[in-house]
Each structure stands twice: as structure tokens, then as C-alpha cells.
Amino acid sequence: MSCHLKKEETQQVTSDKINNVSIIIDDQLWDGEIGDTLRNKFASPVLGLPQEEPLFTINQYPLKLLEGYMTNSRNIMVIKKESKSKFSHQINEYAQPQNVFHISGNSVKEIIDTIEKNSNIIIGKLKKTEINEIQNRNKNNVLRTKKIANKFHITLEIPKNFSIVRRKAKFMWFKNEILGGSISIVIYELPFKNFTQNEVIRIRDSIGSLYIHGNEMGTEMKTEDSYSPYSTWIQMAHKRAYETRGTWIMKNDFMSGPFLNYCILDQKNKRIMVLEGFCYAPSKPKRDLMLELEAIIKTIQFKK
Structure with missing residues (x-):
């Protein structure tokens, strides 16, 4: 796994709802085993709630939308077939604050293995980002009580x-x-x-x-x-x-x-x-x- 912070100044500020994840993946992969794996890992039921609710609200978009308005999402996963198996975590790649996870492999099995191997890392970073987002939104509006x-x-x-x-x-x-x-x-x-x-x-x-x-x-x-x-x-x-x-x-x-x-x-x-x-x-x-x-x-x- 690699994790990189985008060095150049970013122009956009992310504006998603809490607990939303944009998954950039072609329809063919989304409709098959890879999509099933993503839904099982990232839309599984939250523990401790009386009714079933997903861990994250996941929205799928085709790869062609990555260049454009989808880049202001706070949490993005980019999944595609490539010659090499890869997992990387980019911070503030297109906007800030932002997580962008890149996952690739030369077969469906390789991509699924990479998702399963790194899913706990991804969930931990997504949750930390969302908690920080809520805390930042509240920061200037807190009770000044002794x-x-x-x-x-x-x-x-x-x-x-x-x-x-x-x-x-x-x-x-x-x-x-x-x-x-x-x-x-x-x-x-x-x-x-x-x-x-x-x-x-x-x-x-x-x-x-x-x-x-x-x-x-x-x-x-x-x-x-x-x-x-x-x-x-x-x-x-x-x-x-x-x-x-x-x-x-x-x-x-x-x-x-x-x-x-x-x-x-x-x-x-x-x-x-x-x-x-x-x-x-x-x-x-x-x-x-x-x-x-x-x-x-x-x-x-x-x-x-």
C-alpha cells in the first residue's frame, strides 16, 4: 500500500454528505463479482443499530466521469483493470479534504483480492475522515461552558x-x-x-x-x-x-x-x-x- 499527500495547492473544497463514497468503476465490473465485493465490504450493516443501515452510502459512476464534477467528492475509490495489481491512497488529489483510493489488477480475481486485503484500512481511513469532517463543521459553534x-x-x-x-x-x-x-x-x-x-x-x-x-x-x-x-x-x-x-x-x-x-x-x-x-x-x-x-x-x- 502507498499513501501520498498531494503537494500542490488544491482549488476545490469537498462538499459531500457524511458517509458517502463515490466509486469510479465501469458498469461491466460493477455489475459483476467486483461490485458484489464492494457492496459486501462497504455497504454492510452498521453494528449496533436497531434497523439495518449501510456502513457507507456508495454511489457508482463510470470512469469517464472521473475527469469532471466527480472529483470534488470527499471519498473516492477508482477501480480498473490494468496490467499490474496496485493499491494506493492519495490524500487531497483533486480537492480537500479528500481520500482517493486507486485499486487495479489484470483480472477480476486480482482486483477482488486487493479490495479484500485492504478493506479494513480503507474503512478506517474513511471513518476517520468523516469524524474529522463533523468535528471541523462543529468547531466554530461549540458551547463555551466551564x-x-x-x-x-x-x-x-x-x-x-x-x-x-x-x-x-x-x-x-x-x-x-x-x-x-x-x-x-x-x-x-x-x-x-x-x-x-x-x-x-x-x-x-x-x-x-x-x-x-x-x-x-x-x-x-x-x-x-x-x-x-x-x-x-x-x-x-x-x-x-x-x-x-x-x-x-x-x-x-x-x-x-x-x-x-x-x-x-x-x-x-x-x-x-x-x-x-x-x-x-x-x-x-x-x-x-x-x-x-x-x-x-x-x-x-x-x-x-
């Missing part, structure tokens, strides 16, 4: 369209009312200790019981136990963090939606810093809403 810093000794770039709906000694809940629902971020801290996925679920259910309720008496947020959450260890703000994705329900109510929970190990301060995003949008797609929450949460910085 409440988070004073309470938790962290900074977090939460957009101004969020407001505080509940605040306790070690808990804060921010909500953004959107058309057809809402998206929320909650912040709390726990004493430092080892934990498992079951412990994460137990903790978030206890927090839901204490602080996150519906409009009716006797309602409280809990984890949907019909679907097993997805968990993994990641690095976040230079610390180890346990990421959990799953579905929440409102006990004694009909509300439900996806959640994204991060338990960050802050050994210096002997605590676990927990940030969670969840959304309620019953009639809307939720993939991009959850990525927005992930992008906000990943602006966290720990004060020294």
Missing part, C-alpha cells in the same frame, strides 16, 4: 444546539432536539476498577434508573437485552477505552434507539470517565446521527 471542565476536568466540544437537561454531582446530560426526535450525550465518572461488558451494562442501567426517564412516571432507560451489544477496546485521548454499541429501551414506554458508550480508563485520577451518546429518532435513519455523537465524544481532552 461546567464540564469544573466538574470533570475535561474539555469536550459540544455544539451550541445542545442544552443541559439534567445535572447532578457526577452526572451531566446534554440534549439536542431534532426534527422527529432527539440526540443526547451523557457524562459521568466512576471509581477506577476492572470491568467487563456485563459490568458496563449494569452500570449504564443503574444510571438510566437514577437519571434518564421518559415523560411518564415509572419509566427509565435500560439496555435492550434481546440484542447482544458489541464491545471492543480502543485508544481514545491517549488512554485505553472500552467501546460498547447497542440498543436502549425506555422501561414501561415504547421509546428505543441505539447507544454508543465509552468507558475511558483515567488511571492518573483513579477513575473511569464515561461518555455515552444515544438517539431517539423512530422515523429517521440513525447511522449519521450516531456518527455525529461519536465525533463529539471523541473531541474529549483530559486537563493536565
